[in-house]
């Protein structure tokens with residue numbers, strides 16, 4: 001029992017290391033009106049592992065934070081493309 005508690009404590013401390021969080025900026029040139037960012041945000045929010053999304057219509061981009069153990073940047077661009085907004089990862 002004591003060992004189990006020690007392990008649980010260790011796991012809690014180590015968790016942020018296991019969960020490799022990444023942030024990418026997706027360029028989405030086809031966003032043209034106020035509804036576009038809403039659609040894009042909804043599509044991205046359905047991708048497992050995505051924790052934060054900030055879509056800017058003015059900059060025509062989306063800043064997405066995700067767990068790269070659960071998803072990839074390619075899955076994010078696929079999600080926006082499937083929603084009708086092709087995107088590319090900004091370098």
Ligand SMILES: [Cu+2]
Nearest residue numbers: 032033035036
């Ligand atoms: Cu629109």
